[in-house]
Amino acid sequence: xxxxxxxxxxxxxxxxxxxxxxxxxxxxxxxxxxxxxxxxxxxxxxxxxxxxxxxxxxxxxxxxxxxxxxxxxxxxxxxxxxxxxxxxxxxxxxxxxxxxxxxxxxxxxxxxxxxxxxxxxxxxxxxxxxxxxxxxxxxxxxxxxxxxxxxxxxxxxxxxxxxxxxxxxxxxxxxxxxxxxxxxxxxxxxxxxxxxxxxxxxxxxxxxxxxxxxxxxxxxxxx
Numbered sequence: 001x002x003x004x005x006x007x008x009x010x011x012x013x014x015x016x017x018x019x020x021x022x023x024x025x026x027x028x029x030x031x032x033x034x035x036x037x038x039x040x041x042x043x044x045x046x047x048x049x050x051x052x053x054x055x056x057x058x059x060x061x062x063x064x065x066x067x068x069x070x071x072x073x074x075x076x077x078x079x080x081x082x083x084x085x086x087x088x089x090x091x092x093x094x095x096x097x098x099x100x101x102x103x104x105x106x107x108x109x110x111x112x113x114x115x116x117x118x119x120x121x122x123x124x125x126x127x128x129x130x131x132x133x134x135x136x137x138x139x140x141x142x143x144x145x146x147x148x149x150x151x152x153x154x155x156x157x158x159x160x161x162x163x164x165x166x167x168x169x170x171x172x173x174x175x176x177x178x179x180x181x182x183x184x185x186x187x188x189x190x191x192x193x194x195x196x197x198x199x200x201x202x203x204x205x206x207x208x209x210x211x212x213x214x215x216x217x218x219x220x221x222x223x
Contacts, residue, residue, distance in 0.1 A: 016066070016097055016183060036213045042194050049180060049192035058091040059218050061211075064177070064187040065125065066097045066105045068134050073126040075186040075201035082211055089215055097185050098173040108143070110169040111161045112152070120150045191218040 038044050051060060063079050065072040076094070083092035098106035112121045127146070128134040137143050148154050160166055176182075180189060188196040194214050201207055 016099060016102065016177075016185065036210050041200060041210050042190075042196055042214060044194055045181075045192075049189065051192040054091070056091075057222075058089060059191045059215055060189075061090050061092045061191075062095055062180075062189040063093065064095045064097050064180075064182045064185055064189075066185045067108065067125055067128045068105070068138075069125075069185050070129055070131070071198050071202060072186045073122075073129045075188070075198070076122065076125060078201055078204055078207045079188065081204070082208055086215070089219075095176060096173055097182055097187070098170060098177050100174060103170050103174060104138075106170045106173040107161060107166060110166045110173075111157055114160045114163075114166065115152065115156060117150075117152055120147065120152055123150065190214045193218065 036042060054060075061079060061083060063076065065076065079092060083090050094109075096103075096106040096109040108124070109121055112118065112124075124137070124146075128137055137146060144154050144157070147157060184197055186196075186198055186201055188201065190196065190211070191214070194217075196207075196210065200210055
């Protein structure tokens with residue numbers, strides 16, 4: 001497992017700790033800060049992840065999430081908007097957090113992706129952002145009813161949910177979660193080297209400023 005140069009790991013039963021935006025989000029920093037600090041505004045891997053080189057030279061932003069997450073929908077909105085604005089510099093991807101004991105999100109995500117229903121996945125992330133609603137949708141029959149309301153073909157969903165193809169992707173997600181050292185969500189890896197968590201991903205202006213700083217930093221390092 002990759003190690004990051006900080007030790008704030010809070011492990012849940014499934015091995016992943018979710019962020020509570022009422023407890024973990026720090027007070028909004030002043031945007032007059034001219035230089036962001038490792039260990040405060042972002043974190044660094046001791047050993048960067050070796051990512052495949054890209055011909056377009058764009059910097060990957062990898063977003064790890066779980067449907068059982070109070071702030072992941074906000075983080076996704078911030079990252080999606082940032083990536084759209086900076087499409088010439090970055091490439092954005094979404095990855096479900098998964099462990100051997102907790103991989104429901106990965107199963108749902110890859111099934112919806114196989115159905116070309118990524119927009120429904122985004123909507124589910126928002127829908128389940130309140131704990132009581134997540135608990136309700138955690139029951140499979142309730143989830144299926146909600147998916148039917150979103151015009152998802154339930155027969156196809158159930159067939160794909162248990163398919164070999166989805167199981168393979170879930171297995172890969174478990175390996176990626178472990179290899180990348182993902183221990184909380186939201187968890188964002190920038191350029192395979194820097195990490196953002198909920199303490200940064202809650203305010204557009206602040207998040208954008210930190211991302212700009214890291215993207216420029218990586219661009220200089222890669223020259």
